[in-house]
Amino acid sequence: MATEYILEINNLKTQFVVRRRRVVRAVDGVTFKVRRGKILGLVGESGCGKSVTAHSIMRLLPKTAVIPEGSIMFHPEGGESVDMVQLKPTGRKIRSIRGNEISMIFQDPMASLNPVYNIGDQIVEVLLEHSKITKKQALERAVRMLELLSIPKASERIKDYPHQFSGGMKQRVMIAMGLICRPQLLIADEPTTALDVTIQAQIIELIKEMQSEFGFSTIIITHNMGIVADMADDVAVMYMGKIVEFGTKEDVFLNPLHPYTQALLKSVPILGNAGEDKLIPIRGVTPDPSAMPPGCAFEPRCDFATEACKTCVPGRVGVTDSHIVRCVHCIGENLDD
């Protein structure tokens, strides 16, 4: 049964138990949906829980992590819907999904490739794991994939080792590994943060091209509002483990409703505005995750905060059908109960 959405995350909570039984609520009630064939941008500053969300979807969390609540419904095309939270993290089912139907590109291309195997072996390993083809066929497919990702002389370079590639090339190899099984959902965790702008532009263009070629859905994680504006169809703004604003790109950029989104947009310089508008900084710093304010997490830094913000955690409010905000000042349908 194919629904409009490929992934529906509902009230996901991921927590880490650290020293002295302290609990870090890295992801604290995240709800969002990924539309089939579209790109969702997940933005937020460092430590807000973006990577943990992604790893929760893939069930690639460390042993100290628990998911006490929530569901992650994956609706593959021509397959049965599964709740990823209910799967055993090392079971057969999740392994048949991971890398095959959902695949992930990691933040650091340098650390994600194994230096002792050549590129070809690493790419076909994923393929051989999930489909019954010979190694030769797999290598051919890998070469075609690399050619598609415009790596020159792909059939020769496939025998090279990671250290012989530049950062941008390694990220292409990572993308090749991510796409070789024709996944339905690609999760890219800051795929360009470690790269230069011109290389970043290459990679962004490449992901967009591949997406229109293969038609998969994408979650792109970044802290750069510019990349989101460029790539995404839908945007989720994350702050301290919660999605504070969710909507289409137009909703979020043209009509940002959450004070955090508004502040974030006003605090980054926009090319071409050369010093005309002075930046408006967000005051203070993000709170310590183990000493969160009782009310809205953004309250200590928010210009619109009132008494109500200090006491109760604002719920999700549907301003329009597509635009959902977590702020007491927003008026609309209460989606939480």
Add this chain to the structure above:
Amino acid sequence: MSENEKKIVKSSLAKENFYKLLHNRLAVLGFILMFVILLACIMAPLLTPYSPTDLNLRHMGKPPGGEHPFGTDKLGRDVFARVLYGGRISIAIGLSGALGGMILGVIIGSFCGYYGGWLDAIFVKIAELVSVFPQLLLVMVMRVILGEGIKNLIIIFVFTGWIATFRLVRGRFFSLREESFVEACRAFGIRSSSIVFRHILPNCLGPVIVQLTLNTAGFILQEAALSFIGMGVPSGIPTWGNIINAAKELLNITNYPWLWVPPGLAIAFFVLGVNFFGDGLRDVLDPKQQ
């Protein structure tokens, strides 16, 4: 802010570390072991009326009990006194060997690490040479050159002991000299000697002190081992190693266990204590854990 208040705030880093150390049970246990044995050795004249070298022919080979808590040896010397006074010398040898090695290692390591270049290359080669040379052979060679005696044993320990500290300090300097705070110092025109000793060195002191404790323990063991085979301190001077050495005949081992068990235990407990304490210090001072 008054001078007094300032001191309090300033010492917060040390205080924090101190509390962390207090929470480390093994380190506290180690410290107590070490401290009790050390104190007993220092206060030996108060704890026993006997001298370690006085012969008493009427009380030869007495088992523990009564006036002689650890018994007497075959020449009638009080074993308790010998262990306490011997401990003084053993600990002094271990500690001064380790301290000397530390000072040497820190000075050479800082300069090599900060300046690099040919000076560094030479010392690295020397360190390699000394550390691949079999230790026993080295000791024998040095003994031939320097002769017997406590001082010479210490010199041998310093000569072999600086290497670990040297490597450690040199390595730390290598990475620290690239840190921006060092470049900031250079941009201000602060003198190199001040950068080396006042800005970089305090950042390596943690591991150096840990190394000092480990070396002390190691040298005490080595002294015992060397004395045991007769290559250490002249046999007339009581040290933990010499006391055991005197009891090394097979008959003594079975018939007179009080000759070698007390010094053996003293060595074991002291070294264990020092090691526990050193490990605790390492955990506390490890910057990765902060």
Add this chain to the structure above:
Amino acid sequence: MTESNVLLELNNIKKYFPITAGMFRREVGAVRAVDDISLRVYRGETLGLVGESGCGKTTLGKCVVRLLEPNSGSMQYNFEGEMRDLLSLNAQESFAARRKIQMVFQDPYSSLNPMKTIYQSFDEPIRIHSNRSKEERRELIARLLEAVNLHPEYMYRYPHEFSGGQRQRICIARALCVDPELVVCDEPVSALDVSIQAQVLNQMKDLQEKLSLTYIFIAHDLSVVEYMSDRIAVMYLGQVLELAPARSLYDRHIHPYTQALLSAVPVPDIRAKRERIILEGDVPSPADPPQGCRFHTRCRYCHARCIEEMPKLEPLVADSEHFVACHLAEERFAAGGTEA
């Protein structure tokens, strides 16, 4: 911008790092980190330096602060109206000149000595560069911390008690403690979270105004550089390819590299419809830079002359403040620059 306003003039600065190999550390080549750069910095301005990773921005900055010694070239500095070469000062003058040029480093986490309180980190530079008493020094430190919006009491704290943004503000204050004229800021915000960057940037702007400082502002993020700078120099493989006032660089980016760089910056504005120019391939290695124009391997306007002859950084005929190093500069200018 007159002659007398020049604070620093770099002439043909080169900095090569030797590449050694083998047991005897034989020199087998050199990384041309900075390869023949000439620039002027005017009093009171902010000169932005942009370019991709490894293009030599930090190296140039460190040469200016004299943390590195250039292989050749001269650095004329304006000592109360008299231009003198920083590289040929005697030891005493050189020490005095250190006061005038300071640097803020990229990584706020390694820029402060973890074993020293803020007070201790500030005290020594002030002491060696002035004859202030202990009390006066403490007052000065308190004032500096206040100037970067930090509580003066913080001076007795250790760096690990501060967040990244606070640390960077402390580092700025420390650079200012010897009352410098020129501050080289090496990517001061790139290690900080987006929401914190604006705090630091605005702080730097305010201080510049208050203390009439001159900045060399290094960054790889063009939007940040544009926000901060009066003039911008675009670097590539150790050379400056374009140098112009910020506004005209954005409006008329003449060099094909600047054009690509500008178009590659993602802008958080979904209404801006921009054509993106994707550069092919990677930046060549600075150990073996291309002959001719440094950019020709990736330039889509490359022609025969570019491969043979290296273009010089020269002002446009129509605009003497806009320097471009490209054989096509005048033509491209005549064609109205390039579409933004």
